[in-house]
Amino acid sequence: MAKPTSPPAPGAPFKIGDHVRSMTYVPPEQLRQQQPELFEGDVVQIGSGYAGIDADRAFVWVRAADGTERKALISDTELWAPTEAGSAR
Template identity: 65%
Template sequence: MTSQNPHPRPLTDAPFLVGDRVRGTTYVPPDPHRREHPEPFEGVVVQVGSGYAGVDAEKTFLWVRLADHTERQALLCDTELLP
C-alpha cells in the first residue's frame, strides 16, 4: 500500500501556489540609496502577484514567508519550487 498526500497540489498553469515551499533570490528594487542587497532565501509562498492591477505586466512578484516569520519579495523567474 502506498501512502498518499492528504493535500495534493492542484493541477494549474500557475507556477506557484500559496503554501508552496520555494527557494530563490530576494528582489530589491533598483534605488541608489538602498542598503539592501539580493540574498538567497527558502520559505513558503504567501502571495503571488503584487496585488495591484497592471503592476505585474513586466515582472511577476511573489511574497515568501521565511522560517523567522519575516517575508521577502522575489521575482517569479528567480524562484524555484521545492519538492
C-alpha cells in the first residue's frame, strides 16, 4: 500500500512523505555540546504549521529509519531517492 502524501505547502519544495537527506539543526547556542549530523528519512512536517511563524528559518521534521524524528532547515534539505541512498526501504 502506498504511503499517503499531501501536496507541498505553499513555497515548500517538499511534501509529507517525501524521502529526503539533510543535516540536523542545532541552535547556535548548543553547538559546543552537539554537532549537526547527516541523516535521511521521510518528511512528517513542514514548517511550524503556523503561517509566518518560522518564515526567517523554515524547518522540516523528518522521521529517520530508526523511528526518531529530526529537525532540519529546509534550505539544508534535499530530495533523496532510495536508489541514490544505496538502500531499499
